[in-house]
Amino acid sequence: MAATAGGKHKMGFVGATSYMIGNIIGSGIFITPTSILMRTHSVGLSLIVWSLCAVIAILGSLCYIELGTSIRDPGCDFAYICYVKWYPIAFAFMWVSVLLTYPAVLAIQAEAFGEYLVEGLQPIICFDGPNVIYAKKLLGFALLWLLTWLNFFSLKTFASRFQIIATVAKLLSTGLVIVTGFYLLIFRGWTTNLENPMSGSIWKAGDLVLALYGGLWAYSGWDVLNYGSDEIEHPKRTMPLAMLAGIGIVAVVYVAINVAYFVVLDVDAMSDSHAVAATFSQKVLGNFSFAIPFLIGVLLCGSLNSSIFVGSRYMFAAARQGHLPSCFSCVNQETDSPRAAIFAQTLLAIAVSFIGDLDNLIGYVIFAIWFQRVFTMLGLLWIRYKKIPVHPDAIRMPTALIVFFMLLSASLVLIPVVQEPEVTAIGLVIVASGMIMYFIFVWPKNTPVFLQRINEATTNVTSIVFSALPDLKKFDSLDQNDISPAVNCSPNAKSDDFTEITKRISRFDTDSNGTEQPRQRF
Structure with a gap:
């Protein structure tokens, strides 16, 4: 299941497969079935x-298997993207992740929580008209701020126990729906509801792609092993087996849940539902419907x-490497919590939530x-065309598949x-x-002086407000050669510099989900 090599714990097949399944199955299967049905208008086309x-997830995983085994x-x-030295593009998508992707994910999950809580409270409290939207x-937002406040403090014990409870809730909720529906x-x-599955189908390319957006949101996370390919035992064997097995199991679960939904709910009832589960x-559990x-x-x-x-660790890591103002790298010394980044991500999530409804937010993320x-x-x-050296144990996929x-993307x-x-x-x-x-x-080689002053002022204010200091731990583990100007995101940076700095930083913040960024000069 796991092994230790070079003093470093490695994931085996079972661990990697479990990680895949746990990362993919989440809120998506309870959020997107309605939006998919509204685009397809039939049971059969929805399935x-x-x-x-x-x-699509399997095709993508095959391509990412080559990437994960080629670039460790x-x-x-x-x-x-950094490996081929397309640094402006890598920076641009880091920027998108900080400003849009992670805040939108928070907004989607917070709004979905509100949807299900309102639906569960309907028998007790009657929400109607505009009150439903506000509620x-x-x-x-209340849950978002509560969790934000809790994340200001040391959460090692709390988070681990809470995630176990959440995992049990995930298994119980999916299992209860599937067992009830198939019974x-x-x-x-x-x-x-299953007798004429294709009745009412609408075959419009635009609607079908937007329906795929919803489904792909539910499947998002199939590339999770690529965020730590160096943490996997025998990647050449384990990655393809774990990725394909994980996606296959998730696919069976997702189709089974949707069939269970359709056994109980017809197309109209499911399309009108904001919280399908x-x-x-x-419809079926009576007094236990709560x-x-x-x-x-x-x-x-x-x-x-x-x-x-x-999301906060991604923003924190980017700021720590100089890609964002240093105020977002401020960490409370007692709890080791990046409070400024947590607070900023929450504010961005609230702002993003007003851009559109759940379907719009999912569209932005996808x-x-x-x-x-x-x-x-x-x-x-480009790696193939230029014959850029990669790991000798790389798995090579057909070029036609990559194209x-x-x-398709x-x-x-x-x-x-x-x-x-x-x-x-x-x-x-x-x-x-x-x-x-x-x-x-x-x-540029140097940031303008007036921007440096603004950065210093905002960092000072942030330090006072959040009782935190800019994190400089990266410099504690680096010698003078490591912090030379060559290690940056400029066009003159070397690939080896990127690899080394990324590995060093990843040892400090391994839970940042692939957020390690090359250092810069803010």
């Missing part, structure tokens, strides 16, 4: 979309807590993720331009702003 998402640096897409927002299907003969429980919303609420608390941790994957695939093709997945980015241009426009504006920030602040 086809869920199956297609599994196929932590950091996934960021590390791969969902306020409940989601009614097999032993009670509830087949009415809660509606499912009200169980599903409660379990999913606990699950979403765990997901939100994990997302706060990951757009950013798949736009980045286009460049990752281009980077892999196909790149074109590009289509997922481009087709929604006609259907929902605002999603594409906002995503492109943030990517472009990241490129501009790179050439203003990172490309």
Whole structure:
């Protein structure tokens, strides 16, 4: 299951597969079924979309197996784009992650929590009209601020125990839905909703891609092993087996849950539901209908807590390396909590939540993720074209597969331009702003004096407000040669410098989910 090599713990097949499944199955399966059905309008086409998402995830995993076995640096897409020295592009997508992707994930999970809590409280408290919208927002924000406050303190004991509870809630909620649905299907003969599965199907390219966005959100996380490929025992054998097994198991679970939904709910009932699992429980569980919303609420608390941790550590790591103002690297010395980054991510999440509804937010996240994957695939093709050296144990996939997945990723980015241009426009504006920030602040050898003064002033204020200091631990473990100007994100940086600095930083913050960034000069 695991081994220790060179003093470093390694994940085996079982551990890696469990990590895959646990990372993929989350809030998505309880959020997106309704949005997919609203785009497809039929049971059969909805299930086809869920199956297609599994196929896309498998195709992507095959390409990322080559990347993970070829480039053994932590950091996934960021590390791969840096490997081919496309530093402005890597910086731009780091910028997108900080400003859009992670805050949008927080906003989605907070709003979903509000949806399920309101649905669960309906028998007790009657929410109607505009009060429903306000109640969902306020409940989601309340949980977000509560978890933000808790993350200001040392959470090692709390977080680990809470995540265990959230995992149990995940297993119970998915298991309860599947068992109940299939019991009614097999032993009670509830087949009415499944008799004409393709009736009412709408085959519009734009709608189908937006439906895929919802499904791909639920499958997001299939590349998690690429964030720590150097932590895996025998990557050449373990990565392909674990990734394919993990996605296969998740696909079976997702299709089974959707079949269970359709056994109980018809197309109209499911399309009108904002919390499909809660509606499912009200139909079949009677007095115990509160169980599903409660379990999913606990699950979403765990997901939100994990997302706060990951998003804030990503922002903290970027600031610590000089890619963001140093005020966001401020850490409380007693709790070792990056309070400024946590607070900033929460504010950004609240701001992002007003950009649009759940479907819009999911669209922003999926757009950013798949736009980045286009460049990752281009980077892999560039490695082959230029014959850039990679790890000798790399698994090589057919070039046609890489080209196909790149074109598929590009289509997922481009087709929604006609259907929902605002999603594409906002995503492109943030990517472009990241490129501009790179050439203003990172490309020059020295940051302008007035910006240095602003940075110092904001850092001083942040230190006082959050009782924190800028984190300089990276310099404690580096000698003078390590902090030479060569180790940066400029065009003159060397790939070896990137690899070394990333490995060193990853040892300090291994839970940052691939956030290690090369150092800069803020």
